[in-house]
Amino acid sequence: MRWAALLAPAAGFYALGAALLLVETAPAHMADFRVPAAPAGEREPITPIPPPPDADPREVALGEHLFADPRLSGDGARACTSCHDVGSNGADNRTRNPAHGAAKPLLDVSTVFNAALSxxxxxxxxIRTLEAQAQEAIESPASMGGRVDDVLARLRDDAEIAQAFRAVFGRGPDRDGLLRALxxxxxxxxxxxxxxxxxxxxxSSALSPEERSGYDLFRSLGCVSCHQGVNVGANLxxxxxxxxxxxxxEPAILRVPSLRNVAETAPYFHDGSAPxxxxxxxxxxxxxxxxTLADDDIDRIAAFLKTLTGRYRGRPVTPPRS
Incomplete structure (x- = not known):
């Protein structure tokens, strides 16, 4: 589908010519998700999150193990979970992601929850695919600081992991299997x-009057122009x-972030400058x-945004412990 069909900007917003939008069809990594259509006559610019796509549970388990394995980093000191805590909000609560000697400040850590819907x-x-993102995370000096070939050598030396790869993919650890499992x-x-x-x-009882009023204001102001679709953003x-x-x-142009679980993912913006x-x-x-919003309007929109907190493995998403 074309995301442009979902946009409902405030009057005159695009006439200023100051906004740069880029919309395109959903990418391949979203193809397995079955996003349900809203009932006829009840169309909204936001759609519910679907369940995860069907997958071999052994492959999911292998990917989960690798996601927490520090051998994926160059120095063996950090794993994907070091910055993406799936036990809380899928990110962390630090203002910046600490770098491996990076010369410039890094962008704020985004949650891994619902990233597949971006x-x-x-x-x-x-980055266009989850597989490409996994390789980028492993090999970026600002992230894991490793090399995929070195990671594979470590995994091949682990008989238990090598057997898990063979059980899932019919072969030992290789680049395709590593990135696919993640x-x-x-x-x-x-x-x-x-x-x-x-x-x-x-x-109809799921939202309070204040929360529903906040959603109405979110739409009427034009926030929904960029924050819509299944991920409430992340599509332009x-x-x-x-x-x-x-x-x-800098960067001057950014992918609009998803607002899913936004109440639990402080700090905000690409530089983490909004606490x-x-x-x-x-x-x-x-x-x-x-x-310039009045305090009451801010409260109503914030109340609506708090209703976007979902559940992972049966429990609500929560902020990480300080």
């Missing part, structure tokens, strides 16, 4: 059944700071919509 990956949207596991990291999803499915590129500065000026959800709402309205 049309591109990374803050700048340069990607398959990441496709399982979806968080359905938020209260907003329950409301979308017809449970956008210039930030259209009317007023928002955060660090609270209310501050993020206030700054976004001013920078992107030229709207």
């Amino acid at each position: 049309y591109r990956l990374g803050w700048e949207g340069k 990607a398959t596991y990441e496709r399982s990291l979806v968080t359905p059944d938020s209260r907003f999803d329950l409301w979308l499915r017809g449970d 590129l956008q210039r930030h700071g259209i009317f007023h500065p928002l955060a660090s000026p 609270t959800l209310r501050e993020a709402v206030r700054r976004m309205a001013l920078a992107q919509l030229n709207q």
